[in-house]
Amino acid sequence: MKHNDSNRYLPKSSVCDDLPHACNHRLVLKEISKEQSLVMQLRAIVLPALEMNQNSELVSQMFQSILDCSSMVIAELLHCQSDAPAVDMLVDDKETVQRISNDVIEDSARPQHHHQNKRRRVAESMSFETPVPHYDGHQWRKYGQKQINGAKYPRSYYRCTYGKEQGCKATKTVQQYDPVTNTASDHSIMYKAIYYGRHTCNFNGNDSGISVPKDNGETNTHRNHDLVHYNNNQCSIVSVTCSHPDDHQTFLDGNVVHDTYGDIIPRNINMDWQLDTIESVQLDFDNWDWR
DNA sequence: GGGATTTGACCTGG
DNA sequence: CCAGGTCAAATCCC
Structure with missing residues (x-):
């Protein structure tokens, strides 16, 4: 811990x-x-x-x-x-949302196939509704995308960036909710993020503790290097992301606000919605009772 | 050039 | 056989 x-x-x-x-x-x-x-x-x-x-x-x-x-x-x-009725932040769906069950078989005890298990066990997953599925305090690498039957939007598959070098087995899937099934009261774009496995990776590779954008931070247009703060074994997001009415996401990077396309948004324009729609992106999974 | 994403092919459980 | 999960070559972007 x-x-x-x-x-x-x-x-x-x-x-x-x-x-x-x-x-x-x-x-x-x-x-x-x-x-x-x-x-x-x-x-x-x-x-x-x-x-x-x-x-x-x-x-x-x-x-x-x-x-x-x-x-x-x-x-x-x-x-x-977890003992109470539906929570806004958690998806109220017993088929998909749940903490890891007590009878989870240890990895070492599972039959080892050439490929990893194709079918995941939902009992080992934990899912969230979130407008900002990509900012949960961990770094992820996308390894696949799939159109799912009956779903309007494709499902994206991510694994921990440090999965290879540190053997971290954490993965997650992200899928945008269909408009008809979107339960968000304000009809903002919501995603369902399902997490599988626990992070075992160790973030120690950064001397300064802060990853610096390659372009010196003037306009943070790089795709995957969000400003993340690492502190010993844990990391948390420094940059702030929030939903944008026209599908863009915006980043508060230093004192510059810009969107995913690298366009700088003047701070005197429409800042209200940005502050209104900011959600917590700090999910501290280390405090979950992974069993 | 290196790292991340895209995307079609492949694999496998149900 | 099909749907979902993963692989890996191609492509993109800095």
């Missing part, structure tokens, strides 16, 4: 004890998610500004501690809600 330090921020008793109603859970989740987004925005502005300042490491750690703290609270709330 990588969050020992953050434990000191939380009371020993469950957060749920003081939150008897599901609606309170949702409200708290929403507010904490909002707080997380704001902290991440702030960090995205502050850290690049500090550059190599000697305090940058300390500031980075402080931001990380704050985010760890809220991640712990979110994880705790989600844990509490």
